[in-house]
Amino acid sequence: MALTGKFTRRTFLKLTAGVAAAASLGTLSFRTWQKAQAVEKGDVRVIPTLCDGCGNHCGIYVETKHGRIWRVTGIPQHPKSKGKVCARGQGLIMTPYLRKRITQPLKRQPDGSFASISWEDAFREIGERLKEILAKYGPRSVGHVSHNLPMYTWYGRRLMAALGSPNVFTHATSCNSARNVGFRHTVGGVPGADIENARYMVFIGRNLAEGITPGDVLSLARARRKGAQVVLVDPRVNNTFQMATKWVPIRPGTDLAFVLALAHVLIREGLYDAEFVREYGYGFEHFAKEVEGYTPEWAEDITGVPKATILEIARRLGKNRPRAFIHPSWRGAFGAHYQNSADTARAVALVNALLGNYQKEGGLTFGTSPGFGSLDPAKHPAPPKPTLARVDAEWPLIGDVGSAIPDKILSGDLKALFVAHTNPVMHYNNPAFARQAYASLELLVAIDLFMSETAEVAHYVLPEVSYLERDELVEGVGGRKPVVALRQQVIGKVHPETKPAWEIYNGLAEAAGVGKYFNFTLDELNAAMLAPLGLSLAEVKAKGTVVLNQPSLLGTPKFATPTGKVEFFSTAFANAGFSPVPKWMPPLVMPDPAKGEFRLLHGRQAYHSHTTTTRNPYLLSLSESFAGDRLWINRRVAERMGLKEGDWVEVRSEAGKGRAQVHLTEAIHPECVFIYAPYGGLGKDNPGKKFAFSFLDLVPNRLDPISGSAMVQDFAVTLHKV
Template sequence: MKETKYSICGMCAVRCPVAVHLENDKPVWIEGNSHDGGMGRSLCAKGGAAFAQRLDRQRPTAPLLRRGQRGEGEWREVSWDEAFDYITTRLNAIIAEHGGRSIMFSDRGGPFADLRQAFVKALGSPNYHNHDCTCGRNVHHASKSVYGLGRKDFAYDYENARHIVLFGRNITESLKVKEVKSFLKGIKNGARVTYIDPRASVTAGKASRYWQIKPGTDYALLLGIAHCLVANNYYDLDFVDRYVNGMAEFKAFLEPYTPQWAAGETGIAAEEIETFCRELNEDRPKVIIHPGWMLARYRDSFHASRMIHIINALMGSIEQPGGLFYPKGPKDAGKSGLKSLAALVPAVNEDRADGCGSRYPQWDKGAGMLQTAYEAIDTGVPYPVKAYFIHRHNPFIALPDTKEQRRILDKLDLIVAVDVNFSETAWFADVILPESTFIERASILRTEKGLKPGFGRRQQCVKPLNNTKAGWEIYIELAKRMGKGEYFPFNSIEDIWQYQLQDTGLSVTDFDAKGFVKLSDKPLWLDRDKLKFGTDSGKIELVNAKWEAMGIASLPPYEPPLAPPEGSFRLLFGRNGYQAHGQHQNNPILADLLDVNKLWINTAAAKRLGIKNGDQVLVKNGDEEGRIAAYVTDLIHPEAVFMLHGFGTDVPAKKRSVGKGLADQLYMQGKLKEWDKAGGGLNLAESFVTVTPV
């Protein structure tokens, strides 16, 4: 019997809508969900490798308890009952001694986090975290300081844009399928693309202009651009007059930061900056300057992102076709939203261990800051943290300085990893609870914001091949065993779905035809004459008094980046379209596509060192060193070297990938304690390495 089930991919954090085709209950084909017009039948290589992931035996296939020392890889396969009993016994002892607040949790965030947040709250802890300290916290907090709105409160109409500007936003490799298709349609429709990055990625190949900027000088370039735009009135005066506060202070601040000055800092010619600004003036308001996705890079990345947000406002591109728009939710369509599972659980009236909202009042509490939570584990201040749940998150490679992380996490009394794969962090845990692959599991319903808002469903397409469970099963069972079942009155995923839908007028069967339900047939745009922002003034604030009172300058003077020490290079990292966040280097299909990373090094720099393309080189920082093949190219700035992230695993169970390539995070020594003091993002591009021929 042939059947098609509509679901949501789980191979990366984008979670694209997919169609899984079955014959006699066996999966035979996967593609994009063509009912979603932006998706079509397209799917990236990661999604195409989903069936291989399911069949792979080099991943956890049953619950595991640690036998030896942490990280030794000595495991005992146990039943789910034994694993749950072990966890609850340890948790009860920890809570009895230190209280529920001593438990912390991290995951990769996203639309399915509501249940996991409810679980943490039910245990009495405020300490839920996602991964964003290594991704978009700088962007989010910069957006809050300008608009009073978060980074996810804006989306981008690439298809109708006239000019798309990307500061290292590698949109064609660090990709969202629907977004990259919209981006390519924009190019086909005539959009100019300016791509700015020390390394020429695949996205640079799609650009009409590529600037190989000096690493760490994005803020300087943006100041020079802003100066040129303002000095020449290349901005939307009417929009600024209506919606922007602080323009006089902004003009005064920009006075010394001319394009000529910016050229000296960045290596981008003043004439090119001026030409670019004239183009923006021609193309506005259909201009998108992307404020960043992963912007945990430099010491001033918050302020670079903040300046991008300001320039978008100058362009008048807010809630504008071809520019930025507010993703609309159910309320905008006149409908009720999904009921929150976390709302079933009483609030926890405790300060967070990481200091978000207290020691760091400018930082949102919702996502937390994992690096300052590590400080609490290490020092016991403001209180002891003794148990850590890690859900499909891999801090050991996401955060810098794995050795230091191991030292800190070894102080915990309990580490529980819930994962599909043997991540480096899971390998260090006390318990591994294997989650089913995404085609074997269902998830809670998600809200899908956009111009046409709606709800989406991940349904289970096939039965698990192994002794694995869905995340919702794991956390509800643990909650019930911890005596918190009153907050989780569900026995099936259908029970959860019905609870979520109870105010919407929809039923579970409404998702059967397409896998999602739209709440509007036409795009929803707000009245541009009645825009509202979340700041205290209700306007866009170039100078935010509230943030300044918290010690965060709105317009700080530029400080040049640290220069590489003699004989050293700034270490940069990134992704390609086959891999994501170190999750799939061991996938049977994706490992064949790309099984090892190389070190990009500039041609002139390589010549000085006597390095030829393909040579083995020694990369070193402090006591960390390793060998890697050199990729000699003009497409990387002379002051930098680059490697793809996620390689160099030391987990022996991952036999296809173990020991192949180098792990960039190992060379970020000391950087676990260095972050952008305004936005909170880690300074992941502030490390230097030496490179010598072998």
């Protein structure tokens, strides 16, 4: 099924159906697959690179024919893909050829329209305006925002340092910052899970089957074949239930109470690893005292989970330790959702410590990452490290609060922003509020492929080549064996006036008068980073994914905390003015069912990521075919409201409203409704807005004081039939 001919919605649906079937059966090896396609004649090349469908950056082989994208398959050696490619990865290979791409630099006109501008003029005007802002307000008024990809964070950080600014932001507070804060200040980092060798696993709000890491899905399937038990604690039956043994429908926002009750049972019944706690724990007695009152009976009243179920799960965790864990999740209930999410993450980290499972087979492991090198400062001088305080310094436990940017713009702290490979107007806060803030900047430069909602309010839009048309910075994948991976150019430029990001950053730096810090090519930077590993750039380009023979050892865990131990009593939290031990804290808002209120939940969809993929008509065709944008509601509740399958409702919160068709199901808690995340949008050019609303349209602009998260599920909504 070559992509060089007519590629229709029907063709894509057939292709993705085949991919799904192959994934369920176990795909053929790449060599076998390659031989099977030998009947296709032509100028065929196979190039290893990395997918751009989500933050996993799975290793993929992209096959081209006559210089055009033809096929894609997974690289078996890459730990994220393990030879598989999900629907997102299949659909996004068409990105270079999409008609809505930006093909030349654009400048916003006084009436809000855009006109083309040359690269030379764009760089010159941006540099002049930036110098004026720096002279008037100082370096602290400038910032850089990107997805947390190595390419953009490295170049963005260097550009900001060259300008004297400390303000480098990623999308973390819209995703997993609360989890990261909780784990990092408890055990020193976020570990991975040895899924394949575990005997008992609890996933709280984690949906491996749709927030896809293909390698983890394979590991989970293998673990189940070996008899492992898998418990899903989730208000909704997510698609991982196909590989689970138990679903625990919990009242949304109460996961902290559930985890504290598990800790209570493990300690009270002596099911925890006392030797591990004595050797590696700090302040255990404070935590043990705190959880004395968090009984299963107490938790049942809050969570709706029967005390017998809480006892069963706690006892099975204890019985199967250390080959048992609560998964560190990604976002889920303790990523960026509630005011208690950071403490939920802390409690999860501590229950795993009670199980003594850190650095144990079948438990949680801290992998190693490649020890990359850096540029020779004698040849390529590095800018001095900024000494100014960040504009988001009031969050001392995290140091990167992208959700605070609109407030910092409106307060006058930020005057100029460079935004790359992300769409913060739509992804971080309430979009209407964010758009108002970003539009008021004195300089906003967007580096993008499409006219995103952020690009629409930018002063300059600089068109980047797609991920299949560029080389990027080498990146490391941590794990039991560290991996070096590289995204590299697969095809020539489709649009001659587009540029790769590193060239854009070089042009911006030169125009701003700091070009001396960018006197190297991307190849020179990559070669310098690889040098300590004994790898050549040519070798990495040839293989795409290189597994280093530097295995991390199981056994003795090391915790990168101030005390060097698992901090049951957190010194960092205490110093920041927060409770040093996790304790029960309810969500900020508890919907009242008697008033017809629900909690609006959202989650990842198997064939979409954020608003990036809703620019892709082939992936949107899956939304149409499977009615993927419907609002889930408990069937019995819906019938009492007079709703039938497919009825339209208006969903209202204190911050906004949206319309969607309903899907009636028994597979969701009666006190909440659920919608998949990527739909809606404010953009004139965003095809996703013809579907259901974006959940973010309804999110009030409130930030968690611990992690800076936008608390994107901590509010109530009402439903009204249209």
